[in-house]
Amino acid sequence: MSSSTGPSADLSVRVGWADDAGPLAAVQLRAWGERYAGLLPPSALPDPADDATVAAAAARWQQSLQRPGDARNRVLVALDRQRVVGLAVTQPATDPDADPVADAELTELAVDPGERRRGHGSRLLQAAVDTLLADRFRRAVCWLAAGDDDTRHFLTGAGWSPTGRTAPSTSPATARSRSSRCGCTPRCPEPGPTRPPHGARVARVPEEAAGAQPPDHPPWPQERARIVRDSLGVGVATGAYGISFGAVGVAAGLTVAQTCALSLLMFTGASQFALAGVVAAGGSPLSAATTALLLGTRNTLYGLRMAPLLDWTGWRRVAAAHILIDESTAMGVTRDSRRAARVGFLTTGVSILVLWNTATLIGALAGAAMGDPRTYGLDAAVGAAFLALLWPRLQDPANRVVAVAAAAVALGLVPLTAAGVPVLAAGGVALLAGVLSRRPDPTEIPGEVPGERTEPEEEGR
């Protein structure tokens, strides 16, 4: 259709109808693709070009528009003539600290990426605020992804202000009681009239009253202290089990010095355990190193997430790379500002570096002093350690299939091949599963998604 280049009478906002379900779903999916690019892995996002995905989202919209869960659930659509180009959804706030009578939540505000800069967002927001006032709400909140600076600027420019609340993300449909080791689990968010994957919130009092801005963003020193405290907690818990690596490394036949060198130089738990395990099984040096390296590849993905948040260059980046592990990523990636991300990442990474190495030395000395590790069952502890590292990932059914297949491949090859080869060959199962699976499944990449606060994982690094 022909469209004018500036605002005109053709542009409007009205209440959403059930007939809008299809266009709403399409616009929302396109907007998500742009909003979460760089925040979530592409595979985590529903594909707006996939008809089945759009149809499923449209069905959820249809149901919600026909039978709103609450009389004060409002869907507003922005129109260019009769074409849907944006949407806003408001409803009573559901946060635990919110008053569902007085507090509302702007759960979605999306404009078709091709229709930006034409005032649709402002019109939608204004209409949403008018609707909220008519519904007698006195305050509204909106959750944002930690890196969603565009929307943040838009809202703060419109008079909203940060509340300082953050949450690890988990989309409501896939909330898990435990997060992945990264502290947050980006699962495929379900498009539709639900809250998209957000991590920080912005609030506004939609009253005209002067001075109505809630000053509830904690001052930086307080926020910083809280992040440091949380990060140290994770650091202590994780660093302590360096003891088990020390004991296992010596039991595997490494010297105390070699065991400690691994913790100091390799400094990524799963790879360290793997190298020790393959060496203990009599595997070749090549297979031991390759297994360790393959397990280290996930840190590369963490780096991709953390690079824009940390924004370090030169020697800072070179140094930061050494402490780029599961926990430091988890404690950095959920923050809503750069300084907060840096504090979380650094505090966690450095505290683990210090404690993990100290604990490794203690464990290695104790292991060396004890004599034959088999007497104390330390050889059996290695399998348990691997299982504990694997455990959180088994919550995903597809991962359970991969795990069983990989174990079967490895056991089948044990009698036939040199030690070390079975484990590497099992890596082929990952390759096959990754190439064949069409389902978005970003199970272990740190990212963003909303929900209850999740507890830190007891997984290896």
Add this chain to the structure above:
Amino acid sequence: MTWTVLLVAAAGCYLLKLAGLAVPARLLEHPVVERVADRIPVALLAALVAVQVFADGSRLVLDARLAALGFAVVALVLRAPFLVVVFGAALVAALLRLA
């Protein structure tokens, strides 16, 4: 020999970390790459569990290590801390071997 492996693998693991921070995201952000990378830890860790528990050289055996793994499963279901899982499993194997 072991030192060489150890240092090469450690250097490689560091470079993998650095690559994530230094390489432009678009070079690696391909859905297939990400899916494979997501599955690698799962497949390798599962294979490592299997080999650690059932392999004795090039033979497959059932021994105290299986009981230790059973303990680990129970401990993990009960959300025991990592150290309890690992050293508890060792203790189970050690006690079985005494018996």
